[in-house]
Amino acid sequence: MTDSAQLTGVVPPLVTPLTPEYDVDTASLARLIEYQLTGGVGGVFVLGTSGEGTFLTDEQRQVVLETTMAEVSGQVPVLAGVIDTSTARAGAHLSAALKAGVDGLVATAPFYAATHPAEIERHFVRLASLAEDTPLYAYDIPSRAGVKLPAWLMISLGERGVIAGVKDSSGQETSLRRLVLDRRDAGLSGFAIMTGSEVTVDSSLAFGVDGVVPGLGNVDPAGYVRLYGAAASGDAAAARAEQDRLIRLFEIIDVPDRSRMGASSAALGAFKAGLYLLGVIACPVTAYPSIPLDDAEIEAIRPLLDRAGLH
């Protein structure tokens, strides 16, 4: 991917397979990447929210980056999350990712401290100057970062060449659609708008979004690639049918018992359990201190995979 290439298609946010001792399982990560490439994805995104990037040490992050770059080996672009509480701390991750040779960088607003749009703007401007020619994408995830990235700021940063696009995980379809219109009216080219929602992809593609970064794509990359292909070729009925199937598959995240684990652990644990049942990764554990799924929960995911035609 060159500087001017616009991100499109299916770019799953890869989970980070771990060993029972909470080390990065590089063999499983390699298999996961192979599974994604076979599925036809247009890129991969590591160290994002699904990648448990905020759980990993700097050393573990380095292992993920190196393993991924080696396995992908230029076949598709690799994006890396540089998500941290402040510009300085995200900047340190950014430098490491650049050195590893990634094709794109993905940053949220700073968090923990309460920030203002003018501060978020400074954050992205500084990160972009560190990123030099490597595209920087803004990651809008208010449920985690505590703040919604304003559309006007995204467009303004795009016009100035600070960011190359947005990954929208806000779950707010109306603001996403307005962002698409704002991009059109601003005549902004080379600015990617990707949805992070697993369940509204056909709709979003229909109103002008460029692609999708679905956590569930870890489990069924080929399904999202078919969905994207159907939408791209104008077959709305096929896209809808594929989306409806994936909505039902997404119910795997409701299997884990949320009276004993957090929402993040439940969703990521379900994705990992799915990959474990499919033989892609060796161990479904999520990062410490997350509570792992128990055997019964893992087994309860199997019929949902079957129903979705995954074996």
Added chain:
Amino acid sequence: MTDSAQLTGVVPPLVTPLTPEYDVDTASLARLIEYQLTGGVGGVFVLGTSGEGTFLTDEQRQVVLETTMAEVSGQVPVLAGVIDTSTARAGAHLSAALKAGVDGLVATAPFYAATHPAEIERHFVRLASLAEDTPLYAYDIPSRAGVKLPAWLMISLGERGVIAGVKDSSGQETSLRRLVLDRRDAGLSGFAIMTGSEVTVDSSLAFGVDGVVPGLGNVDPAGYVRLYGAAASGDAAAARAEQDRLIRLFEIIDVPDRSRMGASSAALGAFKAGLYLLGVIACPVTAYPSIPLDDAEIEAIRPLLDRAGLH
């Protein structure tokens, strides 16, 4: 402070003075510590929320730790924040703080990812095992960490010797009071309960809280020491009068224009501006990407210092 000593009194969460180039200003930090010790504080807490710990690089954190340990030189206990998104990342900060020789460690729940009490429990248990004999305190700050630490979990962790107490910045007086009763009914000794509120200190001390960790104590340590002393000696009227004066002084955080900066920047910027006007620190800038107070805002803080009798 030894393992068995219980935290009490006034323990301000020190701001981290910065140069205009965003380096740690060690000379100003030394003066701030001197100002605190002269004010009579019972301890200092560095790298907390007021200390902008989540904004600093590992190297900057190291400078803060070393400067503080050297300046305090054993006169009072030094607590260090080890606040980060996950157990592994907080654990790395914890190891650095231990090596620097701090007397206590302060950790929030993990954040960014959504966590469950059972996961928070695992977080503190692991950190405590890393901390060995150095006391670990739980820092309850739902506005930043996104979750309220349940009282039953705090008591349970106290009973098992995992944590040595709680710093409560929840702003929920009713739950704080219930925590005090739960401690009493559990017969839990050596378990400190400190309030992080600037403005309810006399009330909290009256119902059994042990001390206070007030951000505003940066600006007026002697005021909080007088307040604590009055409460400790049973002079409720004097405590209330001091508290009322400090409530008015706390209005400095409303001076900065929140239409152009975040709530964190406004509060910390006001504390730093106060210290700058008092000649304690050389530069009032807050950590990047925070918007700094402008000259007019800094000057508008001066009359509020005067009204409070600070010169």
Added chain:
Amino acid sequence: MTDSAQLTGVVPPLVTPLTPEYDVDTASLARLIEYQLTGGVGGVFVLGTSGEGTFLTDEQRQVVLETTMAEVSGQVPVLAGVIDTSTARAGAHLSAALKAGVDGLVATAPFYAATHPAEIERHFVRLASLAEDTPLYAYDIPSRAGVKLPAWLMISLGERGVIAGVKDSSGQETSLRRLVLDRRDAGLSGFAIMTGSEVTVDSSLAFGVDGVVPGLGNVDPAGYVRLYGAAASGDAAAARAEQDRLIRLFEIIDVPDRSRMGASSAALGAFKAGLYLLGVIACPVTAYPSIPLDDAEIEAIRPLLDRAGLH
């Protein structure tokens, strides 16, 4: 509309035109209804959120009902909101609406008190028994009623014949889509799912929603009718173009200065100002104690009407 007829198409939630003295302006209401019927709407919904039903006295509600029934005169179905804090109070509105001869009833969850799904269920069951053969619709508006109606409860109430459908103003596209799938999988017929969103209509119709209840439809009923028609005939591009035009028209709600009025006043005031500028209603005032738009704000709406082709 008979008991078995399913609600579809465009059913605008009519504003309630008021005089400068805050009486119901029946002449303006008659013109508004005429404007809607000329626009081709499939029904009208009075005394909803857009109708300021919760602001009006029982006497004013009666005037709205009688005027509407007389003007519509059976040309399209008339739905009436029976929105109030409790079952007993909503039930009183329901009896009045039934007596006026409306074709359908629309109720939210009870509010002010915090309720549980089991209590919401009892609420709808009781109201349905009062409604007898007149269809009852559940109105899902968490921003106002403080609670999201669970999909499983809606489906269950549908299966038991308690409710005839849902108006979804939750703004949560993912849950709306899942509700559509749940209806399909439950084999539930005669159960209408309507979106209350002004700006995602083409998407929602594409994934199976039956119709739309758009506040903005007060101002441009013909636009929504064209959008619905394009979608119904499978012309996705025309539907999208119409939706995009309406998204831009919807920006009239951002014209009023929200530093001096509430979000409800701003949106409803903008709709009324649009109708006033179009000559449909005589006075744009919103219900007391809402702050009305001033002359400059009203005039600033005119160019947005022009841009959308409304004169």
Added chain:
Amino acid sequence: MTDSAQLTGVVPPLVTPLTPEYDVDTASLARLIEYQLTGGVGGVFVLGTSGEGTFLTDEQRQVVLETTMAEVSGQVPVLAGVIDTSTARAGAHLSAALKAGVDGLVATAPFYAATHPAEIERHFVRLASLAEDTPLYAYDIPSRAGVKLPAWLMISLGERGVIAGVKDSSGQETSLRRLVLDRRDAGLSGFAIMTGSEVTVDSSLAFGVDGVVPGLGNVDPAGYVRLYGAAASGDAAAARAEQDRLIRLFEIIDVPDRSRMGASSAALGAFKAGLYLLGVIACPVTAYPSIPLDDAEIEAIRPLLDRAGLH
């Protein structure tokens, strides 16, 4: 109570006893009032949140008003809630309450629609003009009304004679304390500040609040009267001991199973169950559609009454 009398002391917000058929149980209401007067309360407040005022029909409200005025018979002031969605609807309740001869009126901000402080101001100004010489109190309950009443607005309305005080059920001790200071600095006399919190009464009285409106006071009016008396006579230790006992008694609201009923039903159901077990009221049912406590839950409350010394 005359126009100039300031509200002080213990003024419980009375529950509304109901029959199993959901009629107002006037005999039980009479016994409840007798129980309160025997307990020494300084006033009673009917048709508030605890009184389920928003659940009752106009006819039921009238029964409550008439029964209360007859039973109290001038021994203490009677306040009546006039809580509804809009000025017009609250105004209708206000007229009925005035006609019944109440001594004070209590109104929240309008709700359901999202309001602005300028609209809340208009609401209180209009209600005050309807109330004529009867004092109007502002009821600050953001958890139910969806908005926090700003301190500056309360003080301003007090200075203009619009409101005679505030009942604060915000649970925000810091803003409550600042309101007390603002009243002092404004030199505002005849303006009552009452806390609606059951569990911070001694603290609030110590910093200048005038009295308390505790839902739990239904069950133990004498306890709150002793608490108030101790605080008024400067015996902080006795006040704290009484408060601590009442905090434990307040745990009755945690007895009902919140997986099957709402938070409002749980709290009010617990109060009513307590009164039922104490022989004050004949039936513990809460207003429809609230889920009532089952027999086991009612029995589980008995030991908590015993522990608190209530028989």
